[in-house]
Amino acid sequence: MSRLVVENLNKSFGALTVTDDVSLTVEPGELHAIIGPNGAGKTTLVAQLSGQLAPDSGRVTLDGRDITRASMPERVRMGLARSFQITQILPGFTVLENVALAVQARQGSSFRFFGDVVRETALNDAAMAALAEAGIDERAAAIASELSHGEHRRLELAMALATKPSTLLLDEPLAGVGGEESDAFVARLMAMKGRFTMLLIEHDMDAVFALADRVSVLVYGRIIATGAPDEVRADPAVRTAYLGDEEEIPA
């Protein structure tokens, strides 16, 4: 059974169709990447898959369960976590506290009114593990708002990991990250492959073609091609769609 199944998803804002009959599957353990030029509707698609935005029609299932109407927190509790293209963190909290809260969401009850949460080693240890996985453990005690942009991207990933998801929706995790930092991030995702099912939205073509098992190409809200990276790269329709766009598909 596919882990994540999207069937005939549609979404319009007024006359503008941003998601046009999108269907795709993500198999367990697969890294499925979605690429597409700016304005292709990638972020709107993620919003519908994560429960932030309701589709006009269509169906989304996770492990065979219909989650089309489930809220974002409900989906997270079922194992579908996401990261944001524009960093969403708790700015006044420490890095550790950010992630410990994500751990707490799935561990025991949050309706505990006594007991110092700072001293809960179970939460802190699990949070440290997620921080280590995302490569930001050395910054655990820093206030989140004071991190660099690259560190924010890693914290985003750590928070998603800390919810112990089966499936990760990664919305341009490399946005604004360059050079060595970007290479290290790709290596980190590579190390995660197989253990998590991932749907990766990304602009960085080198990263996509290095990481993805399958690639889908989204243009004007429609998926115009899906397949192994090499097939997609050779697809004439994809080449046409990208022609004139400043982003080149590496040959």
Place this chain on the structure above:
Amino acid sequence: MMNLFVLQLLNGVQLGVLLFLIAAGLTLVFGIMDVVNLAHGVLYMVGAYFVATFAALTGSFWWGLVLMLPAAVAVGLILEYVVIRRLYTRSHLDQVLATFGLVMIANETVKIVWGVSPLSVPLPEILSGSVPLMDPLRYPVYRIAIIVAGLAVAAGLFVTINHTRIGMLLRAGATNRAMVSALGIDIGKLFAIVFTLGAVLACLAGALVAPILSVDTGMGESVLILTFVVVVIGGIGSIKGAFLGAILVAVVDTLGGVFGPILLRAVLDPSAAGQAGRMLAPMLVYILMAAILFARPAGLFGGRA
């Protein structure tokens, strides 16, 4: 019974028209500038004091009304320039604190300038008396005049909002602020105009009601909260919502007070019905608000919650 009903219905509409005049400005200020203005009720009070003063000075209600208008414009502009303008980018908490401060300042200033005893404004000669409505029922001419004047202003406002350039900007601004600034409009000027327009309408409501109410420092308070209910029910930023909300709130408030106990008498014994009715009546509009919000958190015509 029918007579009483018609009478109270007219009273409800008259109150509704006044509430609309106050709510129109408030809903635009909320919708377009996203500013919580607790001092809006103060403007209603100030309008009444202005007309009382000018009418006493000139000996004519009409001159009082005419002179009130430039004074209201001045108050609106000054308030916007000195305080409100600086609150646009602030948190709602800051806006609450500053405008709460304004309420205190205004109430005390009014007490210092006009004293604590209520003022009264004589009815203009031509509008005193009453007209036969349904035999033997008569209705005061002045209240009819308020309804007519209020509806005329409402109509003018609708035309302005729906058929002029500034109206188009207001509508656009209430739903999408970023778009208006993208059009290259001087937002600062637009905000000043909106706020002043709202201030004048609130002052006008206060001035119109002055001859049939005693003019005192508390008059802005109860009206402010009712106006909030109107704006919330109608949906923030919606003039149409403010109009329907105002009429709805006013009619429910007026009829509920009279007919609540009568209806309750059908299920309770008379003294218990009277007691329960007296307690429920003032809560009716809030229960109405709760019910509407439960079904539609953004109000009847609101886009954003």
Place this chain on the structure above:
Amino acid sequence: MSVVSTSAPARAPVLAPRVKAALVLFTLFALFPPVVTALDDPFLILIGTRILAYAIAAMALDLILGYGAMVSFGHAAYLGFGTYAVAILSSYGIHDILLQTAAAIALSAVFAFVTGAISLRTRGVYFIMITLAFGQMAFFFFISLSAYGGDDGYGLRQRSTLFGSDVLENEYALYYATLVVLIGLFALSHRIVGSRFGRVLTGIRENATRMEAIGYSPFRYQLTAFVISGCMTSIAGVFLANQAEFVSPAFMSWHRSGELIVMVVLGGIGTLSGAIGGAVAALLLEEFLGKLTEHWRLWFGLFLVLMVLFSPRGITGLIQQIQQGRAR
């Protein structure tokens, strides 16, 4: 274990001053009655009790305003529930303060749950106006309660009893009882803020979208905090009624709600002890200005407006700056 030690240094400077400030305030409060005795002005002790009661209310409001970013403009309603619980029960011969407090809390819990559930479906400006409207609804309800004097209020024939004793008739005993309750509720609030629940509540304040993306539904946590805050505020009302030996709808006017917000903000939001200090400052300022001029509200209002206008990012911004400076 290294985990705890890495997070502890970041936490300690935030927490310690808050508790320290509270301890200083509590010590001063405890030393106040002997000073009053020395000054031989027993009226001062009544003012003291009033300040302590408002400190409880302001602290309770800070739980949702400071930690949950919910600007409730209807909190005076809960003060009113506390005062009327005393008046109504005592008119039926129930004078025990524990029973009266329990009734106040029960009524507040129901009201906060229902009105909170409706208000919390909305955000920002809506939330402020709706809480204000519900507060006003409670206000009008008690105005129409003619059996208890309606608009004019209702004088208590006696103060509440504690385990059958009329010890609270003594001004000093009432003062210290209020102080004990204030300290107890501070300890409780302090625990809540530092608990799992408190962290979730603060997280929602920081970034609600992020909290949803890690699996929290903000509504239920916010509503719980709203109910807790309302119940705590009503306890302040129980003591206010005893202090004044009089109840009236004036305790629940929207001005009173505004004053509670002013108290919280004056002392610094989201610190608990700040709200207590703010209650002291606001009420002393009121007493002081009130002695100077009958138009003290003019100056108080002017003070508020100027403070918002001339602090660079408003009062809230000013306080955030101070807090961040302290945290570093």
